[in-house]
Amino acid sequence: MSRSDIRITSVKTIDLRFPTSRESIGSDAVNKDPDYSAAYCILETNAGLEGHGLTFTLGRGTELCVLAMDYLSRYLVDKSLDEITANFAAFSRTLTEDSQFRWLGPEKGVIHMAAGGLINAVWDLYAKAERKPLWLLLAELEPEQIVSAIDFRYIDDVLHPAETLEVLRGRKTEQKQRIADLRENGYPAYTTSVGWYGFSDEKIIRLCHEALAEGWTNFKLKVGGDPKDDLRRGRLVRQEIGWENHLMVDANQKWGVDEAIERTLELAELKPWWMEEPTNPDDILGHARIRREVRPIRIATGEHCQNKVVFKQLLQAEAIDVCQIDCCRVAGVNENLAILLMAQKFGVPVCPHAGGVGLCEQVQHLSGFDYLSVSATMQDRVIEYVGHLHEHFVTPVSVRNGRYYLPETPGYSIEIKPESLATYAFPNGDYWKANLVQEDAASVR
Amino acid sequence: MSRSDIRITSVKTIDLRFPTSRESIGSDAVNKDPDYSAAYCILETNAGLEGHGLTFTLGRGTELCVLAMDYLSRYLVDKSLDEITANFAAFSRTLTEDSQFRWLGPEKGVIHMAAGGLINAVWDLYAKAERKPLWLLLAELEPEQIVSAIDFRYIDDVLHPAETLEVLRGRKTEQKQRIADLRENGYPAYTTSVGWYGFSDEKIIRLCHEALAEGWTNFKLKVGGDPKDDLRRGRLVRQEIGWENHLMVDANQKWGVDEAIERTLELAELKPWWMEEPTNPDDILGHARIRREVRPIRIATGEHCQNKVVFKQLLQAEAIDVCQIDCCRVAGVNENLAILLMAQKFGVPVCPHAGGVGLCEQVQHLSGFDYLSVSATMQDRVIEYVGHLHEHFVTPVSVRNGRYYLPETPGYSIEIKPESLATYAFPNGDYWKANLVQEDAASVR
Numbered sequence: 001m002s003r004s005d006i007r008i009t010s011v012k013t014i015d016l017r018f019p020t021s022r023e024s025i026g027s028d029a030v031n032k033d034p035d036y037s038a039a040y041c042i043l044e045t046n047a048g049l050e051g052h053g054l055t056f057t058l059g060r061g062t063e064l065c066v067l068a069m070d071y072l073s074r075y076l077v078d079k080s081l082d083e084i085t086a087n088f089a090a091f092s093r094t095l096t097e098d099s100q101f102r103w104l105g106p107e108k109g110v111i112h113m114a115a116g117g118l119i120n121a122v123w124d125l126y127a128k129a130e131r132k133p134l135w136l137l138l139a140e141l142e143p144e145q146i147v148s149a150i151d152f153r154y155i156d157d158v159l160h161p162a163e164t165l166e167v168l169r170g171r172k173t174e175q176k177q178r179i180a181d182l183r184e185n186g187y188p189a190y191t192t193s194v195g196w197y198g199f200s201d202e203k204i205i206r207l208c209h210e211a212l213a214e215g216w217t218n219f220k221l222k223v224g225g226d227p228k229d230d231l232r233r234g235r236l237v238r239q240e241i242g243w244e245n246h247l248m249v250d251a252n253q254k255w256g257v258d259e260a261i262e263r264t265l266e267l268a269e270l271k272p273w274w275m276e277e278p279t280n281p282d283d284i285l286g287h288a289r290i291r292r293e294v295r296p297i298r299i300a301t302g303e304h305c306q307n308k309v310v311f312k313q314l315l316q317a318e319a320i321d322v323c324q325i326d327c328c329r330v331a332g333v334n335e336n337l338a339i340l341l342m343a344q345k346f347g348v349p350v351c352p353h354a355g356g357v358g359l360c361e362q363v364q365h366l367s368g369f370d371y372l373s374v375s376a377t378m379q380d381r382v383i384e385y386v387g388h389l390h391e392h393f394v395t396p397v398s399v400r401n402g403r404y405y406l407p408e409t410p411g412y413s414i415e416i417k418p419e420s421l422a423t424y425a426f427p428n429g430d431y432w433k434a435n436l437v438q439e440d441a442a443s444v445r
Numbered sequence: 446m447s448r449s450d451i452r453i454t455s456v457k458t459i460d461l462r463f464p465t466s467r468e469s470i471g472s473d474a475v476n477k478d479p480d481y482s483a484a485y486c487i488l489e490t491n492a493g494l495e496g497h498g499l500t501f502t503l504g505r506g507t508e509l510c511v512l513a514m515d516y517l518s519r520y521l522v523d524k525s526l527d528e529i530t531a532n533f534a535a536f537s538r539t540l541t542e543d544s545q546f547r548w549l550g551p552e553k554g555v556i557h558m559a560a561g562g563l564i565n566a567v568w569d570l571y572a573k574a575e576r577k578p579l580w581l582l583l584a585e586l587e588p589e590q591i592v593s594a595i596d597f598r599y600i601d602d603v604l605h606p607a608e609t610l611e612v613l614r615g616r617k618t619e620q621k622q623r624i625a626d627l628r629e630n631g632y633p634a635y636t637t638s639v640g641w642y643g644f645s646d647e648k649i650i651r652l653c654h655e656a657l658a659e660g661w662t663n664f665k666l667k668v669g670g671d672p673k674d675d676l677r678r679g680r681l682v683r684q685e686i687g688w689e690n691h692l693m694v695d696a697n698q699k700w701g702v703d704e705a706i707e708r709t710l711e712l713a714e715l716k717p718w719w720m721e722e723p724t725n726p727d728d729i730l731g732h733a734r735i736r737r738e739v740r741p742i743r744i745a746t747g748e749h750c751q752n753k754v755v756f757k758q759l760l761q762a763e764a765i766d767v768c769q770i771d772c773c774r775v776a777g778v779n780e781n782l783a784i785l786l787m788a789q790k791f792g793v794p795v796c797p798h799a800g801g802v803g804l805c806e807q808v809q810h811l812s813g814f815d816y817l818s819v820s821a822t823m824q825d826r827v828i829e830y831v832g833h834l835h836e837h838f839v840t841p842v843s844v845r846n847g848r849y850y851l852p853e854t855p856g857y858s859i860e861i862k863p864e865s866l867a868t869y870a871f872p873n874g875d876y877w878k879a880n881l882v883q884e885d886a887a888s889v890r
Contacts, residue, residue, distance in 0.1 A: 032544045059545040060516065064509050064555060071505065099477045100504040106698070106726070108751065109554025110509060154725040157702035157734075253551070257602035280599040281551070282754040284729060285761050289602075306553065309727040316730050 004082035006047040006129055011073035011118070014040040015066045016416070017059055017426040018357065018389060019435065026058075026355065026386075027198035028252040029224025035059030036389060037426070038357040039066045039114060040416065043076060043121045049128050052415040053121025055113040055328040056356040062426065068114035071101065076118060081129060084122055088149035092119060092334045096151075108306035112331055119332030120362065124412035134333070134412040135182075135368030139175060143168035146373070150338045155312050159342050167344065171373045178372050186403035187367055188378055189385040190218030190248065192355060194237070197222040201236055208240035215401035218246040218273070218382050224254030227266055234270040243271070246382075250276035253304065257286040264294045274300040274322050281305055287319035300324055303353035307331070311339045315346040322380075326353045327362040333412075336366055344374045355386030360397045361413040364404045392420035449527035451492040451574055456518035456563070459485040460511045461861070462504055462871040463802065463834060464880065471503075471800065471831075472643035473697040474669025480504030481834060482871070483802040484511045484559060485861065488521060488566045494573050497860040498566025500558040500773040501801040507871065513559035516546065521563060526574060529567055533594035537564060537779045541596075553751035557776055564777030565807065569857035579778070579857040580627075580813030584620060588613035591818070595783045600757050604787050612789065616818045623817050631848035632812055633823055634830045635663030635693065637800060639682070642667040646681055653685035660846035663691040663718070663827050669699030672711055679715040688716065695721035698749065702731040709739040719745040719767050726750055732764035745769055748798035752776070756784045760791040767825075771798045772807040778857075781811055789819045800831030805842045806858040809849045837865035 020026050021033040037059050043051035055065055075094045076084075084091045095115040096107050104111050127134040138146070143165050152161060194207040211219065221237050223230040230249075237247055249272045255263055260278035267275070275297050279286050281304035291299040302324030305311055314320045323343040325336050343350050350370055352363035360383070367383050375381070383404055390396035394415040398405040407413055423430045465471050466478040482504050488496035500510055520539045521529075529536045540560040541552050549556050572579040583591070588610050597606060639652040656664065666682050668675040675694075682692055694717045700708055705723035712720070720742050724731050726749035736744040747769030750756055759765045768788040770781050788795050795815055797808035805828070812828050820826070828849055835841035839860040843850040852858055868876045 030542075030544070031548070034545060034548075057545075058548040060543070061513070061546045061549045061556065064512060064549065067509060067512070068506070097475075098505070099475070100479060100502075101506045103476065103479070103503040104506045104509065104555050104558070106749065108727070109556065110549050111506065111554065113549070152701075154701055154728065154731075157731065256597075256599055280754050282553070282752065283599060283758065285758045286599075286602065286754075304551065307727065309725050309731075313728065313730045 001047050001129070002082070003085060003126075003129055004080050006045050006049060006081040006125070008043050008076050008079055008081070009046055010044045011069070011076055012042040012044060013066045013069045013073070014421055015062050015426045016040045016054075016357070016421060016424050017062060017432070018424055019431065020388070021059070027196050028222040028250065029197055029254040030252040031058060036357050037062045039069055039117055040421070041069050041117055041121050043125055045125065049125060051121040051125025051128070053117040053119070053124060053332075054358055054414055055117035056359055057113075064110045065114045065117070068111050069117055072098070072114055072118055076122070081122075081125060085126055088334055089151040092331055093151055093153070095119065096331055107309070107331070112307060113329055116328040116330055116332040116335075119334060120328060120412060120414060123333045124414050128411045131410045133365065133407050133409060135365040135372070135406055136179070138365070138369040139179065139372035143172075146337060149334050150341070151334065152338070154309050155338060155342065158312055158316065159338065159345060164341055167341065168373055171376055175372055178376065182368060182371060182406060186400070186405040187364065187371065188218070188382045189399060189402055189404050190220055190246065190382045191216050191385050191387070191402070192220040193385070193387045194219055195221035195233070197225065201233065204233065204236060205240055208237060212241060217402050218248070220248040220250055220276070220384070222252065223249045223267065224251040227263065230267065231270075234267060238270055246273040247271070248273045248276060248300070251278050253277045253280055255279050257283065257289060260290050261293045264290065264297055268297060272297055274298040276300040276324070277304070282310070284310065284313045284317050284319055287314065288317040291319055291321070298322060300351065302326065304329065308335050308338045308342070312342055315342055315348060320348060323348045323350045324353045325350055325363070325366065327359055327366060333366070340366065340370050340374050349380040350375070351382050352384060354384035357389055358393060358414055358416070360385055360390070361393055361395070364397060364406055365412060368406050392416050446492050446574070447527070448530060448574055449525050451490050451494060451526040451570070453488050453521050453524055453526070454491055455489045456514070456521055457487040457489060458511045458514045458518075459866055460507050460871045461485045461802070461866060461869050462507060462877070463869055464876065465833070466504070472641050473667045473695065474642055474699040475697040476503060481802050482507045484514055484562055485866070486514050486562055486566050488570055490570065494570060496566040496570025496573070498562040498564070498569060498777075499803055499859055500562035501804055502558075509555045510559045510562070513556050514562055517543070517559055517563055521567070526567075526570060530571055533779060534596040537776055538596055538598075540564065541776055552754070552776070557752060558774055561773040561775055561777040561780075564779060565773060565857060565859060568778045569859050573856045576855045578810065578852050578854060580810040580817070580851055581624070583810070583814040584624065584817035588617075591782060594779050595786070596779065597783070599754050600783060600787065603757055603761065604783065604790060609786055612786065613818055616821055620817055623821065627813060627816060627851060631845070631850040632809065632816065633663070633827045634844060634847055634849050635665055635691065635827045636661050636830050636832070636847070637665040638830070638832045639664055640666035640678070642670065646678065649678065649681060650685060653682055657686060662847050663693070665693040665695055665721070665829070667697065668694045668712065669696040672708065675712065676715075679712060683715055691718040692716070693718045693721060693745070696723050698722045698725055700724050702728065702734060705735050706738045709735065709742055713739075713742060717742055719743040721745040721769070722749070727755070729755065729758045729762050729764055732759065733762040736764055736766070743767060745796065747771065749774065753780050753783045753787070757787055760787055760793060765793060768793045768795045769798045770795055770808070770811065772804055772811060778811070785811065785815050785819045794825040795820070796827050797829060799829035802834055803838060803859055803861070805830055805835070806838055806840070809842060809851055810857060813851050837861050
């Protein structure tokens with residue numbers, strides 16, 4: 001069946017919530033009690049194929065993203081896959097430039113995250129239709145097709161279609177060897193699972209031991225609490241993992257600019273490989289100043305950056321050493337293509353944010369594409385790994401010896417098992433029917 | 446009844462939509478068909494007083510802001526007015542830092558706009574309880590009270606509580622004279638009503654004539670269409686209003702950075718008093734570059750700036766000549782106090798965005814406070830005026846001879862007449878029951 005014959009007949013949305021707050025999983029200095037959740041969508045077609053997509057949320061408020069998806073679905077229903085992919089940038093813009101909806105952004109927050117989930121579902125469908133994993137589909141698309149998927153509006157002062165085409169064409173050289181290398185050796189990763197904010201010292205020690213035994217060499221610790229606690233926990237991790245391994249620290253936006261500089265310098269003795277989210281994600285100039293004043297400690301941010309215009313400026317202002325894309329806060333794969341290419345232009349390595357619900361499953365495809373078609377290197381690049389909720393996925397990530405081994409299954413690996421969708425649908429799934437407490441119930445529509 | 450005796454018992458929300466798109470009112474280069482709308486809230490109390498608030502929207506998607514308000518209402522119900530106002534910054538932070546909801550922002554888009562509407566309703570209630578119009582309440586508060594209403598988090602690298610206190614204390618000098626001056630002479634304004642994008646040349650000419658007869662001296666024209674059209678319409682307005690009056694042009698984010706520079710220079714012959722929203726509102730560095738390259742044309746933006754962190758950077762980067770606050774895109778009065786004080790520190794005049802639903806009614810209070818307690822001048826300062834929907838307000842603005850005369854009625858002037866709320870509630874108000882068309886119905890929950 002060709003892409004012009006595959007038609008989206010309806011879009012089903014699900015408010016999906018996992019009760020992770022019960023175990024402090026995902027806890028950090030700012031996000032104390034996340035219930036890892038997703039506004040989930042399924043594009044149903046006339047061809048038996050489905051496209052699955054999601055945007056990641058923390059529990060309450062997921063219903064807003066679901067409603068926004070419901071609204072934006074109008075731009076997908078009755079479209080053939082070919083109509084969408086033939087001018088993918090124009091399609092993406094119909095979702096981000098709805099003349100009334102746009103006022104609620106533009107291109108940020110609830111409505112943009114909803115657009116991201118839907119666009120990712122289209123890519124999942126596209127890759128399934130082409131019978132390829134997304135990373136391979138992207139790598140094998142013609143450079144012209146990649147360029148036509150990017151909306152250059154508002155970034156064409158730093159990235160032009162013509163130069164983008166040139167970069168992508170150049171990367172066709174030796175791409176086959178890189179594909180073989182990626183398949184054989186995987187892509188480097190780091191683990192965040194050892195150092196959540198709510199974990200006790202004992203638990204951190206035990207988890208470090210286990211992670212070392214599993215072959216991990218890159219570790220991330222949540223900071224942003226009492227300065228003495230942060231340092232004690234950091235020393236603890238260093239004691240366990242030694243100095244030959246990488247340790248990153250992550251403040252999750254806890255500090256103002258002055259405080260971030262002070263606190264980062266206090267953590268210098270830990271020799272962090274990077275300091276992540278030292279301050280507010282909107283503060284481009286703040287990050288630039290922090291970076292200047294804490295050198296040589298490297299600055300990372302991005303998981304909360306709302307769109308390509310903010311990433312553009314973080315790069316222009318020399319505010320970051322590490323560009324942390326997120327697969328669904330921005331408008332999906334298309335916007336991330338633009339961000340990967342801008343990062344490449346500015347020579348900044350991309351290390352995706354992951355964890356959450358299915359973020360690991362998704363971002364491995366984007367890093368794969370970065371290696372195969374954009375940066376052509378894995379130097380200083382690692383994908384975040386968090387070891388939870390993978391059991392709910394039809395094609396969970398395969399991580400061994402601290403490396404991602406990319407899937408060969410067609411699609412974008414977003415698909416969640418039907419039984420998990422049924423159990424954790426909010427508020428009427430089996431889990432929530434049995435466990436809904438007063439506080440959760442307050443956000444029921 | 447004292448503030449500690451006034452208790453918020455419940456929060457009622459209304460999805461309110463006016464069918465303005467039928468007449469091209471509010472149309473510009475980006476927003477082609479707005480139905481001026483509001484997520485509206487009423488704080489009900491045990492004291493017979495009500496606090497009214499709203500956030501302005503363009504139609505579809507208003508339901509998202511209403512739902513977000515419903516959720517955030519939990520932080521208001523059962524609170525006494527005194528509990529809230531005694532530490533107003535902490536209260537504001539409970540709305541913006543909800544640990545699960547925050548992920549959908551932070552402090553931007555749907556959830557932040559909802560917080561703004563609720564916070565404004567508290568100020569409306571506060572001013573009614575004190576039996577003063579908000580502008581006078583704000584002016585007469587002790588400097589310590591103003592400072593305690595500001596959340597300095599993420600802006601304390603440019604604005605400190607101590608220096609803020611000093612500015613406010615200094616402005617107590619001659620404040621009484623300024624109050625008398627404001628009451629007698631009003632506050633200067635400009636009109637946007639003559640130059641909407643969808644208006645014909647004939648209509649523009651007629652409206653310019655009428656506006657001149659009414660005493661207007663400052664006029665704004667929407668641009669961002671075909672370059673020849675923009676210039677023709679601009680010359681038309683100049684022909685009518687002459688060169689002694691001010692003409693501002695507004696592109697409503699239509700252009701990329703390079704295009705904005707080119708197009709602004711093409712409009713230089715119109716001698717615009719400012720060029721408004723030449724590009725994406727998130728592009729701080731883009732605005733800074735545009736400003737450098739189109740000098741001496743002044744650059745204005747702000748109605749789409751999501752929060753104080755973006756305003757901080759626009760000022761730090763010397764990106765704007767005119768700071769256009771919006772009363773409800775940010776988290777209400779409190780966040781605008783911070784923005785007014787930052788603009789004062791950087792010497793940039795504040796000219797509020799208005800129009801929409803009740804924005805004129807609200808921003809006059811903020812400009813009044815700016816004159817009385819912050820900048821102490823009206824030099825180069827004008828409030829936007831758009832002449833529609835005022836008939837729905839209990840205390841509509843009083844604009845004569847191109848100046849706002851501020852209200853003496855207690856409150857923040859947000860209150861809409863009960864019959865208008867009943868008629869334009871969406872989708873069950875009388876107007877919509879009679880006029881709902883297919884396209885509108887698609888966004889019904």
